[in-house]
Amino acid sequence: MNPICQDTRDRLLESESSASDDASLSAHLAACGECAEFARRARQIRASLSQVSRVAAPRELDGLVVAATQPGSRQERAVGALSSLARLPAPAELVGRALEVLVEGEDRKGGRSSGRSACNRVVNIEAPRRIAPGTFVDVEILKGLPNSLLARPVLLPVPVADPA
Numbered sequence: 001m002n003p004i005c006q007d008t009r010d011r012l013l014e015s016e017s018s019a020s021d022d023a024s025l026s027a028h029l030a031a032c033g034e035c036a037e038f039a040r041r042a043r044q045i046r047a048s049l050s051q052v053s054r055v056a057a058p059r060e061l062d063g064l065v066v067a068a069t070q071p072g073s074r075q076e077r078a079v080g081a082l083s084s085l086a087r088l089p090a091p092a093e094l095v096g097r098a099l100e101v102l103v104e105g106e107d108r109k110g111g112r113s114s115g116r117s118a119c120n121r122v123v124n125i126e127a128p129r130r131i132a133p134g135t136f137v138d139v140e141i142l143k144g145l146p147n148s149l150l151a152r153p154v155l156l157p158v159p160v161a162d163p164a
């Protein structure tokens with residue numbers, strides 16, 4: 001997809017309101033039928049979601065939630081797993097550390113390889129070449145951002161020596 005269209009759609013999904021007060025966004029929507037259609041569908045979905053949230057939860061749900069968190073239940077273990085995730089180091093504390101990353105593809109802008117660490121963080125990798133998806137790479141964290149980490153591979157491919 002054209003990067004302007006991609007960016008437009010990201011902004012449409014990220015903004016809470018209609019975002020139509022943004023001049024560059026509305027200019028693109030006026031010129032691009034596909035993005036205008038995307039914006040129309042996003043508005044529809046948002047409208048139906050806002051109606052869903054007004055429906056009250058059934059009263060028996062309270063009891064179900066309590067039952068689900070009784071000792072030994074699968075849900076309780078899931079809650080335990082989630083709270084241990086919350087104790088992971090903050091992104092900034094990871095700078096300078098090495099992590100193993102499973103490369104999944106490219107980052108959102110399509111310039112860098114991107115993957116996930118074992119601690120389930122999105123890691124974008126600065127490397128001279130795109131890394132094949134499915135590869136495990138050891139990286140050093142260069143920068144910790146709120147939603148992703150920037151890293152570089154610890155070991156670059158060793159150059160092949162010329163025959164003597």
Ligand SMILES: [Zn+2]
Binds near residue numbers: 008032034
């Ligand atoms: Zn477009």
